[in-house]
Amino acid sequence: MLEDKNKERTSLEKMGEFGLIDHLTQQFTIQNKSTVKGVGDDAAVLDFKNKKMVLSTDLLVESVHFDLSYMPLKHLGYKAVMVNLSDIYAMNAKATQVTVSIAISNRFPLEALEELYAGIQLACKTYGVDMIGGDTTSSKTGMLISVTALGEIEENKITYRSGAKENDLLVVTGDLGGAYMGLQVLEREKEVFKVNPNNQPDLEPYSYIVERQLKPEARKDIVELLGKLEVLPTSMIDISDGLSSEILHLCKNSEVGCALYENKIPLDPTVISSCEEFKMDSTMIALSGGEDYELLFTIDQSDFPKIKGNPSLTVIGHITNKSNGANLVTRAESLIPLTAQGWNSFQDS
Amino acid sequence: MLEDKNKERTSLEKMGEFGLIDHLTQQFTIQNKSTVKGVGDDAAVLDFKNKKMVLSTDLLVESVHFDLSYMPLKHLGYKAVMVNLSDIYAMNAKATQVTVSIAISNRFPLEALEELYAGIQLACKTYGVDMIGGDTTSSKTGMLISVTALGEIEENKITYRSGAKENDLLVVTGDLGGAYMGLQVLEREKEVFKVNPNNQPDLEPYSYIVERQLKPEARKDIVELLGKLEVLPTSMIDISDGLSSEILHLCKNSEVGCALYENKIPLDPTVISSCEEFKMDSTMIALSGGEDYELLFTIDQSDFPKIKGNPSLTVIGHITNKSNGANLVTRAESLIPLTAQGWNSFQDS
Structure with missing residues (x-):
């Protein structure tokens, strides 16, 4: 290691x-x-x-x-x-x-x-x-x-954080939570290594999430794709601190609210299985995990046909009036206000 | 303190x-x-x-x-x-x-x-x-x-490091060595403070050089002055690591040599007196001290009348053929090759 x-x-x-x-x-x-x-x-x-x-x-x-x-x-x-x-x-x-x-x-x-x-x-x-x-x-x-x-x-x-309008669709690229779960695996293996330095970890089952942590890729391809599809997002931000924190930035800067659907959040199977293994909630990990370096953007509804079915893009919700606040719509269809639980480097951990 | x-x-x-x-x-x-x-x-x-x-x-x-x-x-x-x-x-x-x-x-x-x-x-x-x-x-x-x-x-x-030509004049702004001598004073007072924390140092006699160290000013005024005087330097560099090191950069990038006259190097009286007090050689300090943030540049000889007598600008030498090398002409009129004794952060000190 x-x-x-x-x-x-x-x-x-x-x-x-x-x-x-x-x-x-x-x-x-x-x-x-x-x-x-x-x-x-x-x-x-x-x-x-x-x-x-x-x-x-x-x-x-x-x-x-x-x-x-x-x-x-x-x-x-x-x-x-x-x-x-x-x-x-x-x-x-x-x-x-x-x-x-x-x-x-x-x-x-x-x-x-x-x-x-x-x-x-x-x-x-x-x-x-x-x-x-x-x-x-x-x-x-x-x-x-x-x-x-x-x-x-x-x-x-130029796409600022401030252009989202009511009824715009909220779109995310790739999948979320992988980088954070990769970190959990690496931290666990580090502890094992401290006890037994001769132990050779088998990271193969976790290769996707470990790579998401150690060798993330920035979404150059998405900017090119949006250009080809002739879709100009109304607002955009990258997901470095977790989906929840970034959505709140977009909403604050655009002075809007949003509804984010829990069952739409894209998760890789490895994220789901590792969350089960670590007894963590995968929605919470996607919302607060950070370091995914995916893009989060909003588009006018009229642009939906252009992005529909694209495997890199997932519609996860829509923009609402500011007075509605920024909410997660759970699988049980209850509303939970989103809170910024993104990462704060000044906190002692 | x-x-x-x-x-x-x-x-x-x-x-x-x-x-x-x-x-x-x-x-x-x-x-x-x-x-x-x-x-x-x-x-x-x-x-x-x-x-x-x-x-x-x-x-x-x-x-x-x-x-x-x-x-x-x-x-x-x-x-x-x-x-x-x-x-x-x-x-x-x-x-x-x-x-x-x-x-x-x-x-x-x-x-x-x-x-x-x-x-x-x-x-x-x-x-x-x-x-x-x-x-x-x-x-x-x-x-x-x-x-x-x-x-x-x-x-x-745009003035690069690479434009100096043979016979150009070598010009420096302000005076040199102050920041380094200010640092010597501060380091000395720090040692005194360690021994006697109640000692209140009298930095008044050293205020010029201490300010050169603690609150240097970048030479925005010189760029404006050169514009007004209609002087376009043939090459320019800022003096962060000591005159000697910067002259060698200019000479290397411009593929020329130079003659730097020791008796022309501008020194503030406080630098001279503090060098005497610390038993240091003021020429060596100006050449190698660093952190002065003055500008070093070369001009065509035909521009000399435009800068002549300006209190902010001192002609300290001239550019020679590369084969002559970069030399200091001492007060005793002997030639000493300039060496880069500028500061190297990777050296243990």
């Missing part, structure tokens, strides 16, 4: 900061016309011409957002980029650039940073995004990754 | 992440037309129209880049923004937006974050820059600040 610690080790101290950045970024290539100048000067230079630019930024902190005892560094690099691209896609934009800054203890060897950057590079290549800058510095304690993502979009396609 | 610990304390846990961001950013106002949408959605939306955009990012890590025992949080917030704006000005651009992400232990009260944001807000207001986003998360250990700064510029005014 833990990484092989017997690999070659090159000291970061010997590399120095500039040598390190040169070394880590030399493999990256530029794929977007909007990138005029990437790494290598005081600042990157970009040109979005007549398009609007969108920008989002996130911090990932060791022991708060990730645990290196089961998170391989390459996956961590990949995920750090995904978390940010997801915000760009949630604006209905095309992701074009990222900057990645890393604080890392000088006890890590160069090879560890190379693994991390291999994941970043794979993410950039797969998603057609340019690495245009960043900062690499030492940390006296844990590792921290700060990513800023940029994207481009035509003005009339 | 240490902050008053008896102030009102509001727990970060109680605020939650979203309440916290709302609370901290509500005082910020938008000042730039290019900011279409700031804080409050998945991503900020920007519109630079026909101008180019420049972007730079930096991490500041507790115990590596700052010491909270003598760095007031308000100053820290201000400095974190300055460090990044300096990179934007080094492109000859106008700084327009910043994002600020903070990882902080939940042992800090809300009031500490408010102090930090007061400094960020003061910097934004003073420099005409919009706060358009960020992330606030807990850290299990020290504090970390990640800032990304954006700016705008006409294409024909």
Whole structure:
């Protein structure tokens, strides 16, 4: 489960900061016309011409957002980029650039940073995004990754959180709760490993949910799909903190209420079976689990025929008047007000 | 010297992440037309129209880049923004937006974050820059600040590190070494304080250099001055790691050499007197001290009459053929090759 610690080790101290950045970024290539100048000067230079630019930024902190005892560094690099691209896609934009800054203890060897950057590079290549800058510095304690993502979009396609209207349909992509249940499996195996370090866990039955946790994919494909289907969502947000929290953001920003149908929430069979195994309620996990990086959006009802039957899209409810509040309609057809039980990094857990 | 610990304390846990961001950013106002949408959605939306955009990012890590025992949080917030704006000005651009992400232990009260944001807000207001986003998360250990700064510029005014030509004049703004000597004074007082916590240090004689360390100013005024003087530098870089290191960057990127005259390096009298007191060589401090956030640039000789006699600008040398190398011409008129002795965060100190 833990990484092989017997690999070659090159000291970061010997590399120095500039040598390190040169070394880590030399493999990256530029794929977007909007990138005029990437790494290598005081600042990157970009040109979005007549398009609007969108920008989002996130911090990932060791022991708060990730645990290196089961998170391989390459996956961590990949995920750090995904978390940010997801915000760009949630604006209905095309992701074009990222900057990645890393604080890392000088006890890590160069090879560890190379693994991390291999994941970043794979993410950039797969998603057609340019690495245009960043900062690499030492940390006296844990590792921290700060990513800023940029994207481009035509003005009339920008999708804010604030555009949902009464009677719009509430749509979610993919399925929910997988990342959280993957985390439960990994945490359980970590405890087993502490007791018996020779135990080799069989994660095969959980591969879908473990991958949802360790190697999430941002929904670039959905932005492209909506473009092809000629569907312009009235509002959109990405699901990073759990469905419930994100729905409340949409409702608050759009000044509307909603009805979310419990029996419509898309769940993968592995999520259902692992919830049974862990004696957890799958609806609660989908509502509050977080880290799924799916998209939640609203569409005008007239657009329903365009999305009907698409396996990536599920209508889970509709928008109501603000006075109705934001409610879950349970399988027993009772109404329960949605509450933000999304994740709060400042809570001691 | 240490902050008053008896102030009102509001727990970060109680605020939650979203309440916290709302609370901290509500005082910020938008000042730039290019900011279409700031804080409050998945991503900020920007519109630079026909101008180019420049972007730079930096991490500041507790115990590596700052010491909270003598760095007031308000100053820290201000400095974190300055460090990044300096990179934007080094492109000859106008700084327009910043994002600020903070990882902080939940042992800090809300009031500490408010102090930090007061400094960020003061910097934004003073420099005409919009706060358009960020992330606030807990850290299990020290504090970390990640800032990304954006700016705008006409294409024909972009000043890279790579444009210096043989016979260009090498020009520096302000004076050098102050921030480093200010740090020496603060470190000395910290040691005194450890031994006798009731000792009240008299920092008055050192106020200039202590302010250079604790509250540096980025040279927005220089970009405006160069515009008024109609001087377009052939290359430019900001001095964050020490003059020597930055000159070597310019020379490497421009594929040239240079002659830097020791007797031309601008030093404030306080830097000279404190160097004598600390038995340090003032030239070495100016070359390697770092954190001055002045600008270093090259101009064509024909532009010399335009800058001549300006108290903010000092010609310190000239560009030579690459084969000559980058050299310091000492007061004794001997040549010493410049070496990068700038600061390396990965070195144990």
